[in-house]
Amino acid sequence: MRSEFLPFSRPSISQKEIDAVIEVLTSGWITTGKKSAQFEQKICDYTGCTGAVALCSATGGMHLLLKALDIGPGDEVITPSMTWVSTVNLIVLAGATPVFVDIDRETLMMKAESLEGKITPRTRLIIPVHFAGAAVDMDIIRQTVSGYPDQDIFIAEDAAHAMGTEYKGEPVGCKGTSIFSFHPIKNITTGEGGMFCSDDDKLLNRMRRLKFHGLGVDAYDRHTQSRAPQAQVLEPGYKYNMTDLAAALGLVQLSRIDAFNRKRAELVSLYLEKISGIHEILPLAVPSYEMKHSWHLFIVRLDIEKAGMDRDEFMQKLKDRNIGTGIHFRAVHLQKYYTEAMQTRRGMLPHTEWNSDRILSLPLFPDMTEKEVDSVIEAIKEVLS
Numbered sequence: 036m037r038s039e040f041l042p043f044s045r046p047s048i049s050q051k052e053i054d055a056v057i058e059v060l061t062s063g064w065i066t067t068g069k070k071s072a073q074f075e076q077k078i079c080d081y082t083g084c085t086g087a088v089a090l091c092s093a094t095g096g097m098h099l100l101l102k103a104l105d106i107g108p109g110d111e112v113i114t115p116s117m118t119w120v121s122t123v124n125l126i127v128l129a130g131a132t133p134v135f136v137d138i139d140r141e142t143l144m145m146k147a148e149s150l151e152g153k154i155t156p157r158t159r160l161i162i163p164v165h166f167a168g169a170a171v172d173m174d175i176i177r178q179t180v181s182g183y184p185d186q187d188i189f190i191a192e193d194a195a196h197a198m199g200t201e202y203k204g205e206p207v208g209c210k211g212t213s214i215f216s217f218h219p220i221k222n223i224t225t226g227e228g229g230m231f232c233s234d235d236d237k238l239l240n241r242m243r244r245l246k247f248h249g250l251g252v253d254a255y256d257r258h259t260q261s262r263a264p265q266a267q268v269l270e271p272g273y274k275y276n277m278t279d280l281a282a283a284l285g286l287v288q289l290s291r292i293d294a295f296n297r298k299r300a301e302l303v304s305l306y307l308e309k310i311s312g313i314h315e316i317l318p319l320a321v322p323s324y325e326m327k328h329s330w331h332l333f334i335v336r337l338d339i340e341k342a343g344m345d346r347d348e349f350m351q352k353l354k355d356r357n358i359g360t361g362i363h364f365r366a367v368h369l370q371k372y373y374t375e376a377m378q379t380r381r382g383m384l385p386h387t388e389w390n391s392d393r394i395l396s397l398p399l400f401p402d403m404t405e406k407e408v409d410s411v412i413e414a415i416k417e418v419l420s
């Protein structure tokens with residue numbers, strides 16, 4: 036057994052990141068400024084998006100987007116229930132109605148067939164989630180939406196898991212509107228942070244305004260370093276800007292993204308090889324369309340019948356052997372608030388529920404070693420024996 040606890044995720048912070056943050060700390064300007072602007076530009080270069088807005092979190096980005104699209108009472112937003120709770124919470128807080136769509140049982144992603152039945156005259160927004168580093172089949176989703184030409188249905192990709200993911204030869208983020216997260220477990224981190232990417236200039240300008248009090252300008256004039264004294268409130272806004280401390284960290288992390296994701300992929304092939312003989316453990320399927328996986332998470336499902344225990348017990352037994360795991364995610368429609376407020380219940384979304392009871396994310400991060408993969412496999416075998 037391992038003598039030290041192995042977390043399911045850990046950020047990779049080198050001396051370069053530390054130096055970059057110290058440089059900002061000692062520069063005299065630590066909040067939103069030229070590092071944030073540089074980080075936005077580098078994200079545009081990397082993903083191919085037209086414009087990017089650096090934010091304090093992906094959740095903040097989603098909040099601003101709902102505001103920018105004027106989503107409120109009477110509007111419906113289609114989202115998987117297999118997503119992070121922040122999305123659904125924000126829809127409800129905006130006064131709109133979340134409409135849950137079931138997922139593909141093997142990839143955990145929204146399918147066009149299930150989407151079709153959920154679109155109504157009230158549908159305003161659809162939020163596909165790129166899952167675990169795999170890309171959603173966006174062409175099919177866009178095609179489905181184009182079948183409703185009289186309706187203004189917006190698509191916003193939840194790309195929290197998808198930094199470095201490519202779909203049919205193009206990076207996620209390069210087309211349409213996507214929101215990335217830089218929370219410490221994501222493929223790159225800024226401590227906390229998010230990036231709103233879009234090819235819609237009008238929307239980008241609205242997001243820039245909403246992220247900083249509704250002022251027409253940033254706090255930092257990117258060229259003169261002086262506040263624009265004539266700044267006027269153009270509409271009430273929020274305060275969701277990214278600091279330069281965070282952006283400096285993000286710039287170094289972004290320069291390492293391809294190396295990070297290569298390492299993740301290597302560890303996953305090792306995992307796949309070693310778990311293939313363990314019949315109680317079922318990995319997710321990789322979609323068959325052309326895609327580059329960024330392996331944000333290595334998610335497996337426990338065959339609870341064969342294992343003779345439920346997933347939570349299995350996780351606890353791994354934890355007792357110093358192996359950390361995570362759940363991404365427990366179905367949102369089965370969470371206490373939603374079952375009470377929206378009368379959502381089991382049976383509504385069979386594939387979501389089946390996975391919600393069985394999924395767990397095994398340790399995976401760029402600094403993980405092959406020996407550590409072995410120790411995870413060994414612990415799994417022990418628990419199942």
Ligand SMILES: *Cc1c(COP(=O)(O)O)cnc(C)c1O
Pocket residue numbers: 091092093094095118119121122164193195196215216217218228229
């Ligand atoms: C992490 C995550 C978010 C939220 O990101 P934050 O930056 O923490 O707000 C949203 N959606 C998914 C799918 C996530 O995994």
